[in-house]
Amino acid sequence: MSKKPSMGRQKIKIEKILVKNHLQVTFSKRRSGLFKKASELCTLCGVEIGIIVFSPAGKVFSFGHPNVESIIDRYLTTRSPVPAPHNPFHLLEAQRNAAVRELNLQLGHILNEVENERKRGESLDAMRKANQSHYWWESPIGKLGLEELEQVKDAMEDLKKNVNREAAKLVNASANAVYAAGRGGVFEQYETKPSHGGVGSSINNIAAAAAAVNGNFGYCHGFF
Amino acid sequence: MTRKKVKLAFISNDSARKATFKKRKKGLMKKVSELSTLCGIESCAIVYSPYEAQPDVWPDQRGAARVVAQFKRMPEMEQSKKMVNQESFIRSRIAKAADQLKKLRKENREKEVTHLMYHCLTGKGLHGLGLHDLNDVAWMLDHNLKEIYKRIEAVGKDHAPPEERTQQQQLFAEWMGNPGGDQIGGDEMIVPFSDGSSQGAPLWSNAFFS
Numbered sequence: 001m002s003k004k005p006s007m008g009r010q011k012i013k014i015e016k017i018l019v020k021n022h023l024q025v026t027f028s029k030r031r032s033g034l035f036k037k038a039s040e041l042c043t044l045c046g047v048e049i050g051i052i053v054f055s056p057a058g059k060v061f062s063f064g065h066p067n068v069e070s071i072i073d074r075y076l077t078t079r080s081p082v083p084a085p086h087n088p089f090h091l092l093e094a095q096r097n098a099a100v101r102e103l104n105l106q107l108g109h110i111l112n113e114v115e116n117e118r119k120r121g122e123s124l125d126a127m128r129k130a131n132q133s134h135y136w137w138e139s140p141i142g143k144l145g146l147e148e149l150e151q152v153k154d155a156m157e158d159l160k161k162n163v164n165r166e167a168a169k170l171v172n173a174s175a176n177a178v179y180a181a182g183r184g185g186v187f188e189q190y191e192t193k194p195s196h197g198g199v200g201s202s203i204n205n206i207a208a209a210a211a212a213v214n215g216n217f218g219y220c221h222g223f224f
Numbered sequence: 225m226t227r228k229k230v231k232l233a234f235i236s237n238d239s240a241r242k243a244t245f246k247k248r249k250k251g252l253m254k255k256v257s258e259l260s261t262l263c264g265i266e267s268c269a270i271v272y273s274p275y276e277a278q279p280d281v282w283p284d285q286r287g288a289a290r291v292v293a294q295f296k297r298m299p300e301m302e303q304s305k306k307m308v309n310q311e312s313f314i315r316s317r318i319a320k321a322a323d324q325l326k327k328l329r330k331e332n333r334e335k336e337v338t339h340l341m342y343h344c345l346t347g348k349g350l351h352g353l354g355l356h357d358l359n360d361v362a363w364m365l366d367h368n369l370k371e372i373y374k375r376i377e378a379v380g381k382d383h384a385p386p387e388e389r390t391q392q393q394q395l396f397a398e399w400m401g402n403p404g405g406d407q408i409g410g411d412e413m414i415v416p417f418s419d420g421s422s423q424g425a426p427l428w429s430n431a432f433f434s
Contacts, residue, residue, distance in 0.1 A: 016264045027263040034255050039313050041252060041271075045245040046234050048272040051256065052295050054265045060295060061306040068307050072292055075270050075279065096311070103314040104232040110321045117328040124335040131342065138342050141371045146379050153372045155345055160365045166350055167358040 027056055035063045043104055050075070066096060245273060253282045266291050337364045 017023040031053055038049050042065040050064045050071030062068045132138045137152050144152065235241035249271055256269045260283075268291035269282040281288045295303065308316070337360045344350050344361060353361070 012262075014258050014261050017262050023263055027259070027265070030255070030259045030262070034252070034259060035308065035313060036317070037248070037252050037255060038269075039310060039317075040230075040232065041245070041248045042310055043232055044230070044235050044248070045241050045273070047245065047274070049252075050270040051267070052291050053256075053259065053267040054291075054294070056263055056265060059306060060298060060302060062295070062303070063308050063313065065310045067309045068303075071270055071272075072296070074272070075281075075288070075292065100310045100314065101233070103311060103318065107314055107318050107321065108232045110318055110325060114321055114325050114328065117325060117332060121328060121332050121335065124332060124339065127339065128335065131339075135342070137345065141368070141375050144375070146376065149372055149376050149379070153369065153376070156365050156369050156372070159341075159345055159350075160362060160369070162350055163344070163358050163362045163365065166353065167355060167362065170355050170358070 023056060031055075031061055035061075038063050039065075043100070048074075066093070242275065245275070249273075249280060253280070256282050266294065268292065333360070334364075337361060341365060341368070 017026055034051065034053070038051055041047060042049055048065055048071060050068055051062060052068075053061045055061060064071045128138070132140075136144075136148065137155070141149070141152075235244055252271070253269060256267055259265070260267050267282075268288040270288060271280045273280070337357070340349075340353075340357060341361045341364045344353075
């Protein structure tokens, strides 16, 4: 399950790229990055920007705040030092700005979550790596010898039996809980809308509680 | 260059905002220029600010005017196809980030479950687990077992010795390669899993007894 690492940051000379494929990839990435920078500049400093970019294939990409057309119009019509055209539609502009503010908040929030998840992945990788150097059975399967493979296979088949047994126990227990509360059957939960305290959702509740309890890999006991 | 995380919001402090504007505008112009040169394409940037009446323009007034004219010559549909404003652009950034988050969460869950599986393999921690974790561990076990079966079959087929012999295998192979008086069992090969028949344990035959 190992990913091939990307090339990372390479310093390149600023001159026309010769390999067509590289050129296209570079265009795509840098155009995206350019618009991102422009968007940030608009947000941070509250300025109006217009960018027009022609692709190697001849298509045109444009970014504009508040929008491309108004920037172009403003640029073409005002060639002498004149202050920004008076905008009669203040309300519209205020609404638009509020919407953008809201979106930026949302974006910031989700970018944080992505970063957190990425960091979590790194620490999980580090943990796995450390374990692999300590426990031979955690090594990648390709590196194991035949006898070791057999051992791991047996251990896993054994564990699988145990896991299935535990799972069956849990399913039976929750089904019994439904019965014990006097309701019809396990399928009651599908007939009614998911309620918060209802018996019909007891299976969901147990599973949800299990999920909550298992935030730390389920090493804690006392579930039943 | 200091790497402080900047909040994506309007900078209320006037001097800080002006400083940021100067820096970032310069950086933006540099990026447009690099993009044009690297990819051999036409482009322009127009930046208005409250600090100057005239916009800051790249490459220059003539160049920008030319690109704008080129843009306006294109059919309306072509113009608007890849046109974005703040709203649409940020929305698409959010969507991309959401996809990325989903992917990362899935990958991390797989790593978590793998870790959980190996932990349980040593005989601990199975009783505190809920149905969700148990099902995922069962899946991971199946996944790994499939790989193991494949690998066992592959190694069994080859006449060539496996690439990396562990110490156990070394010792085993050496022991097997030293017949004669040392063995208590006489001429019989001591083969695990053997049921006494001449078939023996086929998995072992090629890898070790060639």
